[in-house]
Amino acid sequence: MTTMPRWLERELLAELPGLTRRTLEVSGPGGRYPIHMLERGTGIPVVMLHGNPTWSYLWRKVVSRLDPTRYRVILPDLVGLGYSGRPPAEAHTLENHVAWFGDLLDQLDREGLGRFVYVAQDWGGPVGFGALASRRDRVSGLVVLNTAIGPPRVGFKPNIFHRFARWPVISDLIFRLGQFPQAFTAIAQGDKRPDLRAIRAYVAPLLDPRTNVAPLALARMVPDSQTHPSIDALSRSQAFVSSFDGPAAIVWGTRDPVLGRMLSWVQKNLPHASTTATNAGHFLQEEVPDEIADAIERVANA
Numbered sequence: 419m420t421t422m423p424r425w426l427e428r429e430l431l432a433e434l435p436g437l438t439r440r441t442l443e444v445s446g447p448g449g450r451y452p453i454h455m456l457e458r459g460t461g462i463p464v465v466m467l468h469g470n471p472t473w474s475y476l477w478r479k480v481v482s483r484l485d486p487t488r489y490r491v492i493l494p495d496l497v498g499l500g501y502s503g504r505p506p507a508e509a510h511t512l513e514n515h516v517a518w519f520g521d522l523l524d525q526l527d528r529e530g531l532g533r534f535v536y537v538a539q540d541w542g543g544p545v546g547f548g549a550l551a552s553r554r555d556r557v558s559g560l561v562v563l564n565t566a567i568g569p570p571r572v573g574f575k576p577n578i579f580h581r582f583a584r585w586p587v588i589s590d591l592i593f594r595l596g597q598f599p600q601a602f603t604a605i606a607q608g609d610k611r612p613d614l615r616a617i618r619a620y621v622a623p624l625l626d627p628r629t630n631v632a633p634l635a636l637a638r639m640v641p642d643s644q645t646h647p648s649i650d651a652l653s654r655s656q657a658f659v660s661s662f663d664g665p666a667a668i669v670w671g672t673r674d675p676v677l678g679r680m681l682s683w684v685q686k687n688l689p690h691a692s693t694t695a696t697n698a699g700h701f702l703q704e705e706v707p708d709e710i711a712d713a714i715e716r717v718a719n720a
Contacts (some may be wrong), residue, residue, distance in 0.1 A: 419452050419503050420623050429619070433478050434458055436486055442525050444497070446512075446517030451503030453522050456493040459486030462718045463531050466493050467519070467555040467711075469540020469565070471633035472701065473500025475619045476539075479707035484714065492534075494522060496541065498632030502621050510635035512651040515541070516548035523549055527556060535718045537710075539563040539703065540677075541636055544648075549656035554658070559665040559717035560688070563710065564677045564700055567687055568656025569641060569649045576642050577676060583637035593634035594627045607699035608673035616704060659687050665720035666691035667713035669706065671698030692716065 419441070423609055436459065441452040456474045458481060468476045474493035481491050495502040497518050498510060505514075510555060523531075536557050538546045543565025550557050576584075579599070583589050592598045599605070599618040604612040624630040641648050668691045670681045677700065685693060698705035 419454065420501060420626070420629070423503050423622055425609060426619055426622055429615075430475065430478065431455070433635065433644060436483055441502075442522060444518045444521040444525070444654045446514055446521060448514030448517065449505055451497050451518065453503070454495045454501035454686065457491065459484070459488070459490045461485075461488040461490055461532055463471070463490045463492065463534035464714055464718065465523075465526075465534050465546075466491065466537040467539070467542030467546050468493075468703075469542050470496075470636040471499065471624070472540075472603070472620055473502075473623060475616075476701060476703045480703050480714070483707055483711035484518060487683060489714075489718065492526070492531075494519070496545065496632070496636075498635070504629040504631070507631040507635045508510040510632060510639060510646040511591050512544060512548065512639055515545045516651055518601060519545050520549035520553065523553060523556060530540050531556075532671070533560065535559040535714060537561040537563070537714060538565050540565055540700070541639070543567055544652055544655045547658045548651050551654045551658040554662075556613075557662075557664070559720060560659075560667070560691070561713050561717055562659075562666070562668045562684060562688065562691070563702055564671050565675040565684075566640075566652070566672050566677065566680065567659045567684055569644070569652040574638060574641075579676060580637055580640045580642070583634055583640075584642065591635060593637075594630050597621050597624065597630075598633070600624055600633060606675055607701060608671060608697045608705055609699075614706065635696065656687060661686065661691065665717040667717050668693045669701060670695050671702035671705065673697055674702070676700055
């Protein structure tokens with residue numbers, strides 16, 4: 419785990435009064451690591467999980483629009499990203515991330531969390547849905563944002579980003595030394611003007627190339643064949659989503675170059691969910707926080 423710079427903590431506290439930070443140790447087949455979390459508020463629990471290569475800072479605009487007297491917001495950092503622990507590259511499998519997040523949910527349940535709304539983006543989808551597949555009674559509603567929910571179709575070809583992640587040597591150098599893709603998130607946005615303040619916050623936890631392994635490892639977790647190690651966990655994720663009949667909402671960034679065109683597939687698997695299609699990109703929390711906060715409130719109060 420790395421230490422959050424004081425300037426960043428001051429910025430977060432200024433944007434989100436009442437925010438607290440803590441860590442919990444989680445265990446799984448991949449080892450034992452601390453998970454860093456941001457929390458704020460009381461009331462209906464809402465757990466939000468980000469994806470690659472960001473951390474819980476990504477949710478700050480959404481959280482600022484939720485009444486802290488009505489919603490208890492919990493924002494974990496994925497193991498390997500943000501201010502959570504740093505496993506070696508080989509430990510980054512979807513099965514391990516599902517186990518780590520499941521252990522976190524179990525610990526929060528023992529603390530009295532109760533049923534919660536789950537909000538997922540990018541790898542936060544398969545990781546969270548995989549964990550919830552065996553904890554269905556814990557989740558009261560789903561809000562789904564630009565995420566894969568299951569395995570790719572037969573004949574699927576990875577996009578250029580995920581193909582590049584498998585290039586030997588050069589991908590390691592660019593990801594670990596070049597702060598890729600965290601310094602270049604604007605490329606995947608609807609509005610491609612870079613937010614330098616946000617980029618600084620995404621780069622800060624991953625400055626040490628010795629421990630900056632998660633962005634590349636998570637990119638390689640995306641299947642490139644039907645025999646990829648992620649396939650089984652992705653299948654369980656899809657089974658959970660397609661059988662979920664509680665309150666649900668989809669908020670989608672249609673200008674996402676990675677997942678923008680997958681909206682209809684997500685709708686097919688979650689047909690009763692309301693849908694808000696936007697012109698945002700992959701990190702839509704930065705671009706359409708109002709729409710996401712509105713969806714959370716609808717689902718939480720359904």
